[in-house]
Amino acid sequence: MTNKKKIGLFFGAGAEMGYGLPSGGKFALDIFKMPKQEDKDYFSKMINKIDLQSQIATSNWLPADFKDKRLFVFGKGNFEDIISSSLENRRNAILSFFDNFDSNVSHMLANWDIGEQDVQQSFIKKTGLGFGEKLYSQVAVLNDKFAKHSSIFSSEYFSAFLKLIEMFPKETNRISIISTCFLEFLIGSLGEDLVSDLNQQLFKKTPPKIEIFDNLANPFSLNYSATGQNGLAIVLDENDEETVKTTDTTMTIFNKLAKDILSNLYAQNLDYQSLIDSHFRYLYKPSSEWAKFTRISIFLYSVRRYIISQLGDVEEIKTQSGFYQDTNDIAEKCDIKAVGTTNYNNLISDILKQRSTIYKLNGSVDDFYDPYKNTIVPASKKDDYEGILVPLMFTQSGTKPLTSISMLRRYVDLYDNLKDCDEIEVIGFGFNGDDGHINGLFRSLIEDKDKVVYIFQHSAGTTPKSQRDYTECYQRKLRLSSSKNLKIDFIDDNRFVNGEIWYKSILD
Secondary structure, eight states, X not given: OOOOOEEEEEEOGGGGGGGTOOOHHHHHHHHHHSOOHHHHHHHHHXXXXXXXXXXXXXXXXXXXXXXXXXXXXXXXXXXXXXXXXXXXXXXXXXXXXXXTHHHHHHHHHTTSSSOHHHHHHHXXXXXXXXXXXXXXXXXXXXXXXXXXXXGGGGOHHHHHHHHHHHHOTTTOHHHHHHHXXXXXXXXXXXXXXXXXXXXXXXXXXXXXTOGGGGOOOOOOOOOOSSTTHHHHHHHHHSOOOOOOOTTSOXXXXXXXXXXXXXXXXXXXXXXXXXXXXXXXXXXSOTTTOHHHHHHHHHHHHHHHHHHHHHHOOHHHHHTSOOHHHHHXXXXXXXXXXXXXXXXXXXXXXXXXXXXXXXXXXXXXEEEEEETTTTEEEEGGGSTTXXXXXXXXXXXXXXXXXXXXHXXXXXXXHHHHHHTTOSEEEEESOOOOGGGHHHHHHHHHHHHTSOOOEEEEEEOTTSXXXXXXXXXXXXXXXXXXXXXXXXXXXXXXXXXXXXTEETTXXXXX
């Protein structure tokens, strides 16, 4: 009997988008938008249940009169932190969004309420102009220092917004506000780029032995008090409008279009890592900053509730086709040694027929964390637990409670299983900088254990790049000295690679 090929699988958030589940910035936007009262109430009950004579209450870990203190949640006061983090950490992606404004809009319109041609015909009917006939690239010009990113005014869609504002000023208040938000975010990103460049190149030359020139640490910074916050308020505070129809007025269509493009911009580029990181440490010392402690705790309950609500009808999802159903097909002919995931829900557990352990490296809806004892507690015990628990699921934070024994064991066990595999397949995971704890695991497998890792790169709707480009990109992300053990396959929306289902090459 021929031995079966040993396979390791690792799934990121992108693997679940085919099931209609949110990912990335959309995930963040929805959580910040949702009401928090239910989560505050649950956390309040947990606090009030604590025995005032218990160790946790008498050890000075909690502040005095903690049961009487107000509970806080993230709100508009935190918008500046979110925007500054986004502009600092995602500015290149934001600038790319504006440089490719039309292609991003076209990609969005492929799944919009009405077709792209209908949108353009509505503009033509209203203005009497051909769509794209009048552009603003010669009459709206950025400062020369920003010239390399001035293509927004050559955009047909952004020019359409400007032309509607110019021709019908009394009808376009909404479009004007959102167009201003676009420009604020563009200028903020350009400013951050310029400030970063200035701080890194303050002097053309310096005397090599005089240290005072090295002591000037980033003297320039941006004021984020207005940049991008109006746009974030629009995206978070306002309910989604009803779908538009071809019979709607041009202003109705373009108002909705502008709002959806803005939402798409934030969904792709919202970064709240610094906000979470700046609060996470207070899980361990609530007595020093009660407001931050309660904000991060209640936020995690909101994240958990959102994830569970988004899953919907699991039985219906089971009837669909997706990567998890594909894994069942792979298991019929291969020996799946390990399945790892950064996703938090139980969908993969519900679909996979093979009863092997699934290693959830970023926590899950079934994991709760006691920051006082640094232990992980199963969800089944949370309601009767005496102490403080928060859901263990971090979406971006580079700081994770990896020092708890049970979490350490997950990483070690997954690593031990993957190192025995013939191949390791990665689906929907980007190896981004805030996942360094996982990147290190894969780097060791590739360099120390000489394992080949196949990365299935989603190709639809992205700026075209070659396999070589992506290989070099992932080599940089993983900090590998060589790319010889990295294999890139382009996968489309139908999960096909070169016209065949993605896992055929595994079975072959």
